[in-house]
Amino acid sequence: MTATPSRHPGLNLGRAHQEAHDACEVLVFGFWVFMMSDLIIFGLLFANYVTQLDALAGGPGPGELFEMKSAFLETLLLLTSSFTYGLASYCLKYRHGRGWLTAWLGVTLLLGLAFIGFELHDFHKMAGEGGVPSRSGFLSAFFALVPLHGLHVASACLWMVVLMVQMCVHGLDTGVKTGLVRLGLLWHFLDIVWVGIFSLVYLGGLA
Amino acid sequence: MTDTTPPCPRRFGRFAAGLAIMPLLAGCSHAHLSFLAPQGPIAAAQRDHFWLVIAITLVVVLPVFVLTPVIVWRYRYGGRAAYRPRWSFSRRLEYVIWGIPFLIVGILAVFLWRQTYALDPYNPLPADNEPLHVQVVGYDWKWLFIYPDQHIATVDELVFPDDRPLALELTSDTVMQSFFIPSLGSQVYAMNGMVTRLHLAADGPGRFRGENSQYNGKGFHTQRFTARAVSDATFSDFVERVRRQGRALDRPTYQILDGRNTVPELARALDGTGDDALRFSAIPDGLFSAIVAGVPIQSLLPGPVVTSARQTPLHQPQGGTP
Amino acid sequence: MTLNHFLDLALGRLDWHALPFWEMIEQPTLSHIVNGSIVTAAASLVVLGALATVVLITRFGKWRVLWSDWLTSVDHKRIGIMFIVVALVMLARAIIEAVFMRAQQAVGLDGGFLSAEHFGEFFTTHGTIMVFFMAMPFLTGVINYVMPLQIGARDLSFPVMNSVSLGLTAAGAALIMVSLVLTPFSTGGWSGYPPFTEASFNPGAGVDYWIWAVTLSSLGSTMTGINFAVTIYKERAPGMHLFRMPLFCWTALCTSILMIFAMPPLTVATAMLALDRYLDFHFFTQDLGGDMMNYVNLFWLFGHPEVYILILPAFGVFSEVFSTFSGKRLYGYKGLVIATMCIAVLSFTVWLHHFFTMGQSPSINAAFGIATMLIGVPTGVKIYDWMLTMYRGRVRLTIPMVYALGFLILFVLGGMTGILLANPSIDYQVHNTLFLVAHFHNMLVPGLLFGMLAGYQMWFPKAFGFRLETRWGYRAAYAWIAGFILAFFPLYALGLLGMPRRAVGFIEPAYLPWTIIAGIGALVVLFALFSLVMQFWLSLRHRHENRVPVGDPWDGRSLEWATPAPVPEYNFPVTPEVSSRDAFMREKDLGQAYQRPAEYRDITMPANSALGPILTVTGFLMAFGLVWYLWWLVLLAGVASVGALIARSFVRRTTKVISAEEVRETHEAWLRQVDETQAVKRDKEQDTSNRGRPAAPVSGAVQ
Known part of the structure; x- marks a missing residue:
């Protein structure tokens, strides 16, 4: 294992997957760069959210709108899904069959979809209490930041489905493997962004 | 115009569209236009600062104007001046071309800092009378x-x-x-x-x-x-x-x-x-x-209450929807 | 469902009023007729131009060639050329708009012929086009073409993404072109400040055109930045250490890093503005807690690094031009690299100088003012490095060199006015006036456009195999310089006289002489554009006399000159090994250029992909649908885009192989040609005898 030089930060596929391992060098580096760019977008939306904390315009604020229980549950779901994706990555690297890999991916997908479901439920509930983006600058900032993360998760889920279908069509080939490595990065990245959202938006809103 | 207003001199090149608005705008060329002919202490300070910055910056700028044509002529293709195709570095010159701009920016920064504070538009102006x-x-x-x-x-x-x-x-x-x-x-x-x-x-x-x-x-x-x-x-x-x-x-x-x-x-x-x-x-x-x-x-105001919308949009919305 | 309902759904808010001549038919006043005729003529040009292109392609039966050799090609060289074609078309339009604006102001004392609304559209499209659809595609195109060749790569890291970047930029450009036919465009300026661009003040389609055109372009540029940066980090030939790269590659690297970090703020700003306008959000509105100052910060967080995105590649081109045409190594290579990096980093620390006058405290203004002036230091160093590159060289006044010298002198002046503007107390006087307009044109016309045009003149023979004609070429270069001086120096004067930017008319007779001179300058610039067209046309006609098949017409220094002109698809028959800076010049010095490779191997190249053109169409249709509220079209195009991306991810045959035999044949034929070609001295450089093989130096001196 130590004999294979690391091609990129993060989990390397290693010699057993030589072709995919080599292909990952450029693809994963490019994906890191893309995530840096994406992180700027989230960073700016965080900054915008902070500047708009007081822009309630008489509308409902964090205290009235946020439900900690639900946000905490969402956090657990997403963190668990990161763990299960990690298991899927290990299956990809060390167990060269498709069974366990598909199973863990399936669990991750379900957790991701559950997260989106809970989040949509939250938004619906907020809307019922007058928490809609057109109500105030604060709510606009909230609805730019949090649903954008949700949209990322949804896209990642779609990507996962596409990769699973590709696995059926092409088998576990280089294209699928490199895709899974990159999706893993995205999945963990979105987890980190969510930790930021949970701390700053939800916990910060409580304070 | 009021009693102190001098009459507007004739202007040429005037187009019909503008005629009507002239008197109301008091658009008379007698009004002072530029801070380069300052009419108050702030504008005067700004003018002085303007020329000062130009004068200091010229230290770096002038050599470019003078030396570029000289170099292009002296080292022209077919000329007889020395040719050193591999010469590409001189430590002494590096000190000069990094040092002088730094020095100048340093000097300018001092002026900039002072002037920015001195001419802050939020500063009340010193005067004998109440503003x-x-x-x-x-x-x-x-x-x-x-x-x-x-x-x-x-x-x-x-x-x-x-x-x-x-x-x-x-x-x-x-x-x-x-x-x-x-x-x-x-x-x-x-x-x-x-x-x-x-x-x-x-x-x-x-x-x-x-x-x-x-x-x-x-x-x-x-x-x-x-x-x-x-x-x-x-x-x-x-x-x-x-x-x-x-x-x-x-x-x-x-x-x-x-x-x-x-x-x-x-x-x-x-x-x-x-x-x-x-x-x-x-x-x-x-x-x-x-x-x-x-x-x-x-x-706050007297008179009948007016209820219609405040803002009239510049463009009416395009299309059939109202 | 009634017919009306159906039409509402099908046509959104499109109706007769979108036609450029509708207003003048409904209300035939003189002003409406004049302005309506101008727009109608422009719209007709767009429509006829598009029709003529279609007819010509059909007539010569070139659809297949267009599709398989160009549109679906993922070859970095072809994509680069297409980027530059987009840039030149848009350049022509934006220059014509500039001429209209200068003409209006030349007669603008109390009147003129353009309506205020129309003038507003002119300065908005002019600025938007010049920044996003002329400058960005031009520099992207030049980097695309040159950078992989200079680092000895076969292509960019992500060739299909490159094609998608081109597609999105082209879709944005097309959207702006369509806004001439289905009017109006925004009047909010290229920076689109809310609340003026909010729905409460400008509910029409104009601002939406601007938002989506800019958004398409910024997405494309983000991808371009990622692509270039990864390519430079990962695809360099063996031995091509970072500090052996030609300076142009360094500037390309810095520019792409800036793109990666600076385009997102723009995307965020335009997306938020769109949310405000479409879904009644309150980011920048005046009511319910919106704050327009957030937009201003976001926009300039992009906007200032953008200036250096634009200028750095031109600095790279000039570095190549000065050393090539002085027959000498670049002076202070490491200093130039450090200076470039300094500029890139500092560019993120100065955005506030675009709004010193917003009423913040003097300490903030002073800090940003000093940061701004600091950028002058590395920039000044560069200027002197270029002068020292010519010093002790053999300077040849070729066309690229004319642009470069014009740049050197004029750019320094622009730098001086930049230092002036960096002083908040002076900025309080010249901000928002024509002084500012003169300043940034002084940076961008010599600093970007001259650089790109110099690059175009220098690398054209590399790309097409024949040199450009010189008589009209010189005319264009001198006309650009003279036209620039005439058009923009008066604006400095006008700014000092307090004339605000973006004014359709004025009431001060003192402005008139200056606006007239500036108008004449605009005509000279128009002549420069005409000269470029003439040059291209004559070059095309006399291409056979001007061929440079050997590929090194200027006695070049970096690897791209070691290839035939035009360059084969795979760039290098075998990947070059690099052992020093100025890699090709070293080979020539050692007499080791044009060597026969020991063996040839099969070359794997990326295969064509239709993804780029598909996303061009769907991206355009989605944006167009959003502008006119054609929700069905947005939905269809959106689904088609996602579908195309997914379909592409299933494709497994993404490469093609060029056989070693084919490579050998082509390359050996070229090497024979090299041997047969007469080497020319540098005084015959712009002569028909120059077939692209320079004479070797004699006792060190360029021959």
């Missing part, structure tokens, strides 16, 4: 000057005594604008829901061109005004005259003032002619802060 307070509101496409202590207001006409500095508070009732009297000093943005400040002073009596320099729609280029510094006595006369002959700022009038129109259009809408058409008497206290806070102005 004159004026509250400036930007509309599409004119300025309203409220004299809170005198309880009068004017449109596109700023008159002040030449021995008192001006202390301005600015806001905008519409999009962002930039209030600017170049020959007196700095410009500052006027923004909706916010108050910015600006302090200016004139050296003596005179007429100064003022403008909005931030594009705000089709009437933008007409949003010019004249600021006039006059003697104390003339100023008192002016205030008296506006109090006596100015029109009341009632609800329907404010409604029109608040709309999207240029000064000639405004005057036409108000059926006003003559000098006093756009001067208002009996301005209530708190008008400016009400505009900043965005609360309904109607309650």
Whole structure:
């Protein structure tokens, strides 16, 4: 294992997957760069959210709108899904069959979809209490930041489905493997962004 | 115009469209235009700073102008000067080309820091007399000057005594604008829901061109005004005259003032002619802060309540939907 | 469902009023007729131009060639050329708009012929096009073409993404072109400040055109930045250490890093503005807690690094030009690299100088002012490095060199006015005036456009195999310089006289002489554009006399000159090994250029992909649908885009192989040609005898 030089930060596929391992060098580096760019977008939306904390315009604020229980549950779901994706990555690297890999991916997908479901439920509930983006600058900032993360998760889920279908069509080939490595990065990245959202938006809103 | 206004000289190259607005804009070429011919202490300091920065920067700039042609000629293809195709570094020269710009920026930075503090538009100006307070509101496409202590207001006409500095508070009732009297000093943005400040002073009596320099729609280029510094006595006369002959700022009038129109259009809408058409008497206290806070102005003003929408869009929406 | 209902759904808010001549038919006043005729003529040009292109392609039966050799090609060289074609078309339009604006102001004392609204559209499209659809595609195209060749790569890291970047930029450009036919465009300026661009003040389609055109372009540029940066980090030939790269590659690297970090703020700003306008959010509105100052910060957080995105590649081109045409190594290579990096980093620390006058405290203004002036240091160093590159060289006044020298002198002046503007106390006087307009044109016309045009003149023979004609070429270069001086120096004067930017008319007679001179300058610039067209036309006609098949017409220094002109698809028959800076010049010095490779191997190249053109169409249709509220079209195009991306991810045959035999044949034929070609001295450089093989130096001196 130590004999294979690391091609990129993060989990390397290693010699057993030589072709995919080599292909990952450029693809994963490019994906890191893309995530840096994406992180700027989230960073700016965080900054915008902070500047708009007081822009309630008489509308409902964090205290009235946020439900900690639900946000905490969402956090657990997403963190668990990161763990299960990690298991899927290990299956990809060390167990060269498709069974366990598909199973863990399936669990991750379900957790991701559950997260989106809970989040949509939250938004619906907020809307019922007058928490809609057109109500105030604060709510606009909230609805730019949090649903954008949700949209990322949804896209990642779609990507996962596409990769699973590709696995059926092409088998576990280089294209699928490199895709899974990159999706893993995205999945963990979105987890980190969510930790930021949970701390700053939800916990910060409580304070 | 008022009694102190010199007659406008003839101008050539004038096109028909502009004729009608001229008198109302007080658009006379006699007004001072530029800070390079400063009419107040701020503009004078800015001019001095301007030339100083140019002089210091020339230390780096002039050698480029002089040496470039010399080098191109001396080392031309076919010339006989030394040719060193592999020469590409000299430590001594590096010190010079990094050192001198750093030095110059260092010197300039000292001046910059000082001048930025000294000429901060929020600084009250030192003067023997109390400053004159004026509250400036930007509309599409004119300025309203409220004299809170005198309880009068004017449109596109700023008159002040030449021995008192001006202390301005600015806001905008519409999009962002930039209030600017170049020959007196700095410009500052006027923004909706916010108050910015600006302090200016004139050296003596005179007429100064003022403008909005931030594009705000089709009437933008007409949003010019004249600021006039006059003697104390003339100023008192002016205030008296506006109090006596100015029109009341009632609800329907404010409604029109608040709309999207240029000064000639405004005057036409108000059926006003003559000098006093756009001067208002009996301005209530708190008008400016009400505009900043965005609360309904109607309650402050006399006259029948007007209910129609405040903003008329510049473009009507395209397409069939209303 | 009634017919009306159906039409509402099908046509959104499109109706007769969108036609450029509708207003003048409904209300035939003089002003409406004049302005309506101008727009109608422009719209007709767009429509006829598009029709003529279609007819010509059909007539010569070139659809297949267009599709398989160009549109679906993922070859970095072809994509680069297509980027530059987009840039030149848009350049022509934006220059014509500039001429209209200068003409209006030349007669703008109390009147003129353009309506205020129309003038507003002119300055908005001019600025938007010049920044996003002329400058960005031009520099992207030049980097695309040159950078992989200079680092000895076969292509970019992500060739299909490159094609998608081109597609999105082209879709944005097409959207702006369509706004001439289905009017109006925004009047909010290239920076689109709210609340003026909010629905409460400008509910029409104009601002939406602007938002979506800019958004398409910024997405494309983000991808371009990622692509370039990864390519430079990962695809360099063996031995091509970072500090052996030609300076142009360094500037390309810095520019792409800036793109990666600076385009997102723009995307965020335009997306938020769109949310405000479409879904009634309150980011920048005046009511319910919106704050327009957030937009201003976001926009300039992009906007200032953008200036250096634009200028750095031109600095790279000039570095190549100065050393090539002085027959000498670049002076202070490491200093130039450090200076470039300094500029890139500092560019993120100065955005506030675009709004010193917003009323913040003097300490903030002073800090940003000093940071701004600091950028002057590395920039000044660069200027002197270029002068020292010519010093002790053999300077040849070729056309690229004329542009470079014009740049050197004029740019320094622009730098000086930049230092002036960096002083908040002076900025309070010249901000928002024509002084500012003169300043940034002074930076961008010599600093970007001259650089790109110099690059175009220098690398054209590399790309097409023949040199450009010189007589009209010189005319264009001198006319650009003279036209620039005439058009923009008066604007400095006007700014100092307090004339605000973006004014359709004025009432001060003192402005008139200056606006007239500036108008004449605009005509000279128009002549420069005409000269470029003439040059291209004559070059095309005399291409056979001007061929440079050997591929090194200027005695070049970096690897791209070691290849035939035009360059084969695979760039290098075998990947070059690099052992020093100025890699090709070293080979020539050692007499080791044009060597026969020991063996040839099969070359794997990326295969064509239709993804780029598909996303061009769907991206355009989605944006167009959003502008006119054609929700069905937005939905269809959106689904088609996602579908195309997914379908592409299933494709497994993404490469093609060029056989070693084919490579050998082509390369050996070229090497024979090299041997047969007469080497020319540098005084014959712009002569028909120059077939692209320079004479070897004699006792060190360039021959």
